[in-house]
Amino acid sequence: MNNHLPGLEATVDRIEGEKAVLKTADGQQIIWPLSALPAEVHEGAVLILTAYTELMIEAEKEKIVKTMLSEILKTSDEA
Secondary structure: OOOOOOOEEEEEEEEEOOEEEEEEOOOOEEEEEHHHOOOOOOOOOEEEEOOOOHHHHHHHHHHHHHHHHHHHHHHHHHO
């Protein structure tokens, strides 16, 4: 199913209390806190699990802030 998104595809096999049991295509099981998954998750849902480093997240935040500032300054110049 996942042909273009980076990450590990896993299906919600079952929900046990506050945990979801995820299964990968090769049969591995991952126990994941239900609270850390999207609210609409249900048994049979397919998830794409992706890992990021703190540096990657900070770089993305910086990029967003620079874009927003650029847009604000552009709007101010046009007014």
